[in-house]
Amino acid sequence: MIPENISNEVLNELQNIVGTDYLFVDANVLSDYGHDETEDLSFAPQVVVKPKSTSEVSAIVTLANQHQIPVTPIGGRTGLSGGALSVYGGIALSTERLNQIIAIDAKNLQVTTQPGVITEVLRDAVAAQGLFYPVDPSSQGSCFIGGNVAENSGGARAVKYGVTKDYVLNLEVVLPTGEIIWTGANTLKNATGYNLTQLLVGSEGTLGIVTQIVLKLLPLPTANVLLLVPFYKAEQACEAVSAIFRAGITPSALEFMERDAITWTANYLGEVNVPIGDNVQAHLLIEVDGNYPDILFQEAEKIMHVLEAYEIDEVLFADTDEQKNALWKLRRAVSEAVKANSIYKEEDAVVPRYELPNLLTAVKKAGEKYGFQSVCYGHAGDGNLHINIIKGNMSDEAWQNEVPKGITEIFEATVALKGTLSGEHGIGWVQKRYMPIAFNALHLQLMKQIKNIFDPNNILNPGKIFPDEI
Amino acid sequence: MIPENISNEVLNELQNIVGTDYLFVDANVLSDYGHDETEDLSFAPQVVVKPKSTSEVSAIVTLANQHQIPVTPIGGRTGLSGGALSVYGGIALSTERLNQIIAIDAKNLQVTTQPGVITEVLRDAVAAQGLFYPVDPSSQGSCFIGGNVAENSGGARAVKYGVTKDYVLNLEVVLPTGEIIWTGANTLKNATGYNLTQLLVGSEGTLGIVTQIVLKLLPLPTANVLLLVPFYKAEQACEAVSAIFRAGITPSALEFMERDAITWTANYLGEVNVPIGDNVQAHLLIEVDGNYPDILFQEAEKIMHVLEAYEIDEVLFADTDEQKNALWKLRRAVSEAVKANSIYKEEDAVVPRYELPNLLTAVKKAGEKYGFQSVCYGHAGDGNLHINIIKGNMSDEAWQNEVPKGITEIFEATVALKGTLSGEHGIGWVQKRYMPIAFNALHLQLMKQIKNIFDPNNILNPGKIFPDEI
Incomplete structure (x- = not known):
């Protein structure tokens, strides 16, 4: 599918649908809507429209379908798999005015x-x-x-x-x-x-x-308790995750951060004061929530009891809302901090949670083999690891050719551990070439046929999810 | 699709796949596998096979697909929508040996x-x-x-x-x-x-x-508390359901039983001693569970506080496992008890939980209009009402012609309340004619096209879900 110019007639019809104020063809707007938070990728649409109602959306899509023009739905442009990129140009349909x-x-x-x-x-x-x-x-x-x-x-x-x-x-x-x-x-x-x-x-x-x-x-639960636990060995942090569940506790959050993730982010934010011991390799951020504070403290004690089996530094209990917010801000800013540090690629592999140490090992092994550094963090309670592969001083050539081999091996290991490519970021544009690692041709064809039923002209967000060759 | 005799050649091939001991063509076995728990319906297959492995299942289905013979997968035969009935004959594939x-x-x-x-x-x-x-x-x-x-x-x-x-x-x-x-x-x-x-x-x-x-x-949660609450007004029982959630409590069960449901079942079981006041119209069976018994008693007290707003008889607290099991046995036997009492049809309508009183009203109104009695019970916490329409003394003519009109009106009311036809029993054979009440033709076509992708020869459980005319 190669983008063709959209005719003035179609542009006029689009303008009739959304109104003059909500159709954009200026280069800077097209450029703005041509990227999300995925790496440094940019694919500009040929026109941006901002409908206000379901019936306007329907009219836009009907028109696009008649003229076989690609339509890319665009939300907050925070995606990490390139789902909102207008890879074949066409109409970018922003939902920002559907905001009620x-x-x-x-x-x-x-x-x-x-x-x-x-x-x-x-x-x-x-x-x-x-x-x-x-x-x-x-x-x-x-x-x-x-x-x-x-x-x-x-x-x-x-x-x-x-x-x-x-x-x-x-x-x-x-x-x-x-x-x-x-x-x-x-x-x-x-x-x-x-x-x-x-x-x-x-x-x-x-x-x-x-x-x-x-x-x-x-x-709405009314209370929670938050702990930051520093581990001397990253693998033990991963192992502790499964042990906490086996002790009968279901935390409301159980987040893993490698040392670099937390130090880079603390530096990036510049305002969070989390002391990190020299030999600490990783942290778990653990929250329990509910309506009965006394019970939550009992659960926190049970967690502490589980953690005694591992080599950990002093646990930080966040007592006040201020402390809790600071820790969450730190965790949430990791992605931004990594991005600010270097060009990177982010993978979103997910495995059964007990397999997390094995996934982490596979990531590091691939990094050694293909010469890249990685910063890992993510939702350890779900076995969902965000793997940030850092360009740093790598040559462009190695970045283009070696890193994908390493990613392939990481995903092969992931699938062998009964996991899959993406836990929560989606496949979008950047992961689609790896889909055959997770699915055989028959399986991909079933999905593709479903796509064809819904979208016989392949106008809606074309170029996503499916590898190019199917 | 009209059942044709399965050739001896195919029967031989089936026997080669599953072995002599696990292929059945005797009339009594075919009859046994020709019904589930759906009304008094019976559709016998032409052969029953009991494969032991995935590869045997695959071989059976491959063969059936080659010869375009219907295959009906059969589990425990407890279904209430006729999903396991071999409505076009063919091969009944029992999963009973896939039991590991x-x-x-x-x-x-x-x-x-x-x-x-x-x-x-x-x-x-x-x-x-x-x-x-x-x-x-x-x-x-x-x-x-x-x-x-x-x-x-x-x-x-x-x-x-x-x-x-x-x-x-x-x-x-x-x-x-x-x-x-x-x-x-x-x-x-x-x-x-x-x-x-x-x-x-x-x-x-x-x-x-x-x-x-x-x-x-x-x-596994380690503790629970169970209450049986008699209401003088059935609608108030329904209203109380929503009020309990709004008080911040999420019970682990919240079951509704009309008076007839509980008395018929107590009589049917003959061993449950639940005193029922003369003016009691309905009961709620309410359970909270967790790991901290003291907290559960606090939650039970909160529930009692909510219930003060309604006209209720004395609440029965089930203290012992014996009492709890007796109450659950009572609840679980309602369906059997109704069945033992009369020929019946069961609908499985579901609505947003606050709309349950409106659904109950619509059911009773349809019964008055078309001359049928109904016994209602079900999962009030989910807005899921099992509506048992009782034949009792109705004429066969009215049963055949009037009741479906009543069911249509019940489902129209259900959909108007933003609910749908089945909460948990499925559509199967008996509800499929009502599907156009929930879905327009376009929507049904999308589903049907998905079916066609998976099953181009329509051999797998044909005659289910989709109304005959699409």
Whole structure:
């Protein structure tokens, strides 16, 4: 699919749909909407439109389908797999004006929202009514809930509360033909036909554009306890993760950070004072939450008891909200800090949690073999490791040719450990070439045929998920 | 699709695959495998096979696909929507010899099992290792875990812990072409391509035959408190359900039973001594669970405080395991008791939980209009009402012609309340004609096209889910 110029006639029709103020062809806007947070990649669309309603989205997609013009849905542009890049040009459809929380239904513990609401705004709005939307990607301050649905985003609390898919009850979707359906019902249970809701979640904007989202909510927990545990051996930090669960505790967060991740980030932020012993290799950030503070302290003691089996430095208990916020800010800024430090590639491998030490070993081994440094951190409770491969002083040639070999070996090890390529970032543009490591040709063909049913003209977010050769 | 005789050649090939002892053509076996627990329906297959391995399943399906013979996968035959009925004859593929728990992985809190394991056997096996598989259909003593996956079964604990889909991480599936894939990975998070795992869950054996299942487990809670609350007004029982959640409590079970449900069942079982006041219209059975008994009593007190707003009779606290088991036995036997009482039809409507009183009203209104009695019970915490329509003294003519009109109106009301046709029983054979109430033609076509991708010859469980006219 090669981008062709969009005719003036089509541009006029688009302008009729969204209005003069919400169609953009200026180079700087196109450039802005041509990248997300994925490496240093940039693919500019030919036009940016900002519809205000489901019917405007439908009209845009109908037009694009008639003229076979690519449409790339764009949310908060915080993605890490290139899902929002207009790799074949065409129309960039920004959801930023679909930004209304339509209804917080406290009686049913549900919220109905448009996709362009910032995740943190949504979480705060429901929290104000004593309700809890637990999914908290590190980018929650700027990512959109619609992007979370597209990528099946996770976050620190997934270990206890699950990921986006576990909260999506129903979706209003504009299909690539312009038609509009609701995928399911606003119910906690549903055994009525094929689960198109869950098929849409995580489909990275390739099967439809989500225009309304009904999410399940929980009662808001009122208390938590947070511990930062320094380990002298990174592998032991990984092992401790599984031991905590086997002790019958389900933490609300269980985050792993290699030494470099925490020191680089502390330097980057410049304001966090976390003492790090010389021989500390890794940290676990552990949170338990609930409604009964005394019980949480008991659980924290149980965790401490589990940790006695490992070689650890002094544990930091965050007592105040200020301390807790500082630690979370540190954790959430790791990705930015790594980015500020060097050109990098980020992988998002996920394995059964007990296999995390083996995954970490495989990453380091690949790094030694192909000559790259990596900084690893992520959601250890879910077995989800963010592997930041650092360009540093590597030659461009090695960066282009050697690193992909190392990534291939990391993913081969991941799949051998019964894991898979992406836990929460999606495949998008940058991981698609590795898909045959996880799926055989038959399996990829099944997925591709599903894509064809929904999108016979392949206009919606083309070039994503599927390797080029299928 | 009209059943034709299966040739002797094919029967011989089937026998070569499964062995002489595991192919059956005797009339009594065919009759046995021709029904499940759905009303009084019976559709016998032409042959029953009982494969022992994934490769045997694959060989059977490959053969059937070559000869375009219908294959109906059969589990514990406890289904309530006719999913396991061989409505077009053909091969009944019983999973009863695929009955091994392959591995309980305590380190990762996962279990890998074949589909023919009885759900309770699986729950007990993991409980023996301190692990918890929460999904507990009322038929757990005889249903198979594979059937639970096929129907996306729920149960009493779904209100806190979710349904089958929330525990399925990965599936080994024999596709209708005989090919074998694993749908996903053994990970808690997965953002890698389309979610075929969730597409398969609840697809009622129409997209593939599940031959291995990887389930997420939780730490086993060690304590619970159980209350039986009699209400003078059924609608108030429904209202109290939502109020309990709004008070910040998430019970582990919240079951609703109309007066008739409990009295019929007590009479049917003959051994349960539950005093029921004259003016009591309905009961709620409420459980909270966890690891800290003191906290559970606090939660029970909070619930009692919520209930003060309603007109209730004396609450029964079940203190001992014996009392608790008696109450659960009572609840689980309602379906059998109703069945023993009269010919009946069971609907499985589900709505947002706050709408339950409105659904109950719609059911009773339809009964008045079309002249039928109904006994309602079910999972009030999920808004999932089992509506048993009683034939009693109705004429056959009214039963055939009037009741479906009433069911149509009940489902129209359900969908208007943002609910849907089935919460946990599936659509199968008996609900398929009502599918156009929940989905428009476009939506049904999307589902049907997905079916066609997986099963181009429509051999796998044909005649289910989709209305005949599409």
